[in-house]
Amino acid sequence: MRRNGVAQLGGWTIKGVLLDLEGVVYVGDDLLPGTLDAISRIRAAEIPLKFLTNTTRHPRRQIACDLARMGLPVALDDIFAPAVVAKDFLAEKGLSPFLVVHPNLHEEFSGLPTGGEEAVVIGDAGQCFTYELLNRAFRKIVHGAAFLALAKNRNFLDRDGELSLDAGPFVEGFEYASGRIAALLGKPAPMFFRIAVDALLAARWETRS
Numbered sequence: 516m517r518r519n520g521v522a523q524l525g526g527w528t529i530k531g532v533l534l535d536l537e538g539v540v541y542v543g544d545d546l547l548p549g550t551l552d553a554i555s556r557i558r559a560a561e562i563p564l565k566f567l568t569n570t571t572r573h574p575r576r577q578i579a580c581d582l583a584r585m586g587l588p589v590a591l592d593d594i595f596a597p598a599v600v601a602k603d604f605l606a607e608k609g610l611s612p613f614l615v616v617h618p619n620l621h622e623e624f625s626g627l628p629t630g631g632e633e634a635v636v637i638g639d640a641g642q643c644f645t646y647e648l649l650n651r652a653f654r655k656i657v658h659g660a661a662f663l664a665l666a667k668n669r670n671f672l673d674r675d676g677e678l679s680l681d682a683g684p685f686v687e688g689f690e691y692a693s694g695r696i697a698a699l700l701g702k703p704a705p706m707f708f709r710i711a712v713d714a715l716l717a718a719r720w721e722t723r724s
Contacts (some may be wrong), residue, residue: 531633531716536567536568537570546587564591565718569596569597570639571597572616572640572641573617575599576591592714595707597665598620598624600700600710604626611633612625612627613635613636613655615635615644615685616636617639620638631658635662635663636664636665637664637682637689640682651668653692656693657694661698662696667681667701
């Protein structure tokens with residue numbers, strides 16, 4: 516690896532790195548072995564680096580705090596999560612979100628318009644999935660509200676070491692009940708990666724200038 520924002524690896528020229536978080540940088544509350552060394556080398560080479568996550572239960576603020584506690588400081592703008600893409604999408608379209616997400620995530624949608632044309636936004640609400648909330652969202656989807664899925668993950672490894680339901684089964688349930696297909700905004704949606712790559716390119720330009 517070398518400096519000036521470019522590296523060579525196996526014949527490939529690396530001009531930026533998108534690094535997944537869960538299962539790549541850390542598992543549970545611990546960084547994986549070699550993580551800090553690898554990230555330090557990328558940063559030392561001045562290669563633009565952004566971190567990706569498909570979590571829809573925690574805001575970036577909390578993710579950054581958790582990473583810092585593990586010994587890895589990361590700026591908020593370097594973390595890309597489905598809620599970030601969703602907020603940009605809603606703002607661009609002038610849509611008001613009807614949130615079916617964990618209360619922790621509500622802060623990511625602050626500042627958006629209210630009282631206008633609605634979009635139902637589905638994420639991992641955990642124990643906050645209630646019949647009343649789900650049915651209200653279902654009726655809005657049936658009546659034509661935009662239908663957005665932050666993620667379609669089937670399950671995830673929970674802190675107790677067991678698998679737990681993620682947002683995917685709930686999104687699929689809405690699709691089955693309403694006969695509509697959700698617009699996916701998290702991984703592996705092309706929009707998600709395009710926004711992250713655009714940020715990498717912007718960071719590379721700043722590095723070169």
